[in-house]
Amino acid sequence: MDFAIDKPAGHPCPNLGTTPTASPTGTPAGSGTPTGGGFGCGIHTQLRQRGFVGCTVYDCFGAGQKVAQVTFGGRDWRQAPGQAPLMFAAFATMRHLHELLWYLTQARDLPAAAPLHDRLDAAVAETQRLSDLPAGELAGVDVDAHRGSVVPLLRQASELARAKVVGRRTPYQSRSVVGKDLRRVDLRGADLRGASAVGADLRGADLTGADVTGADLRGADLRGADLRGVLFLIQSQLDAARGDAVTRLPAGFSHPAHWTVQRTHPGTDPTRAGHPRSGREAGGRAGRRSGRR
Structure with missing residues (x-):
C-alpha cells in the first residue's frame, strides 16, 4: 500500500x-x-x-514551485479559494511539462544523441513556452498531444545511446519483469522503458546504457548494482526501490535514507557487484538482456 x-x-x-x-x-x-x-x-x-x-517517492519536478511562485505570482488556494480548481489543473499540466523537460534535458546531454540536438533544443524551447503560459491557457494545454510529439524523439536519443553500448548484440527487452531474478541477465543497453519491475532482483546488475524511462522499480533490489551509466533515471525511482551503500549512482543522485548501509549483502560478491556477467556466469547466454521503456 x-x-x-x-x-x-x-x-x-x-x-x-x-x-x-x-x-x-x-x-x-x-x-x-x-x-x-x-x-x-x-x-x-x-x-x-x-x-x-x-x-x-513523489516528485513534482519543480512544478509546484513554479505554479505557486510564477503562474499565480505567490497567491495560494487558501487565500483565493475560488482559484483552487484552476490552480490544481494548472499544476497537473505543469508537472507533465516539467517531467518532459527533465527527459529532454537528459537526452540533450547524451553525446550519442548529437544528431538530434537541434530537434531536442526545439522540443525543450516549445515545452518551456507551454510551461510559461498564463494559468487559464496552461490548464488547457493538450499534454497528451505534446507528449506524443516528444516521446519519439526521446526514443531515438535512447536508441542512439544504447547502440554505443549494445554493439551488434540484441538488447534485452521486456515490459514485465515483476519479481524476476535478473542477476544473471546482461542488462547493458537494455530497453526497460515503462517496464513493471516491481520486486525484481537486480543485485549486482550492470545497467550501463539501460533505458529505465518510466520503469516501475517499487521494491526492486538494487543492492550492489551499477547505475552510473543508466539512461533517463529519476530520483523517485531510486526512492521506491531498495539499495545499499554499494549501489553506484549517476552524478546528481543520492542514496535514499531508507536504503541499507551494509557494504555487503547475502549472495553477492562485493568484488563483482555492478560488473557484467558473461558466458556461463550469465547463464550461458551472452546475448541475454533486459529492457523496456
Whole structure:
C-alpha cells in the first residue's frame, strides 16, 4: 500500500498544515495537530512509518514551485479559494511539462544523441513556452498531444545511446519483469522503458546504457548494482526501490535514507557487484538482456 488513507482528488491531505505529534508505532495516520494554515506536512519525518510511502517517492519536478511562485505570482488556494480548481489543473499540466523537460534535458546531454540536438533544443524551447503560459491557457494545454510529439524523439536519443553500448548484440527487452531474478541477465543497453519491475532482483546488475524511462522499480533490489551509466533515471525511482551503500549512482543522485548501509549483502560478491556477467556466469547466454521503456 502506498497511502494509508483514501481521499478525493483535489482535497487537501489531513496532514497538511499540521505540526507533528509524538506517537507510538501504530498510531493512525493523519494524527498531526492542526495549525490552521501553512503548507508543510505534519508527519514528514514519519511518512514511511505511518504508511505514506507514496508521498516519500513523489516528485513534482519543480512544478509546484513554479505554479505557486510564477503562474499565480505567490497567491495560494487558501487565500483565493475560488482559484483552487484552476490552480490544481494548472499544476497537473505543469508537472507533465516539467517531467518532459527533465527527459529532454537528459537526452540533450547524451553525446550519442548529437544528431538530434537541434530537434531536442526545439522540443525543450516549445515545452518551456507551454510551461510559461498564463494559468487559464496552461490548464488547457493538450499534454497528451505534446507528449506524443516528444516521446519519439526521446526514443531515438535512447536508441542512439544504447547502440554505443549494445554493439551488434540484441538488447534485452521486456515490459514485465515483476519479481524476476535478473542477476544473471546482461542488462547493458537494455530497453526497460515503462517496464513493471516491481520486486525484481537486480543485485549486482550492470545497467550501463539501460533505458529505465518510466520503469516501475517499487521494491526492486538494487543492492550492489551499477547505475552510473543508466539512461533517463529519476530520483523517485531510486526512492521506491531498495539499495545499499554499494549501489553506484549517476552524478546528481543520492542514496535514499531508507536504503541499507551494509557494504555487503547475502549472495553477492562485493568484488563483482555492478560488473557484467558473461558466458556461463550469465547463464550461458551472452546475448541475454533486459529492457523496456
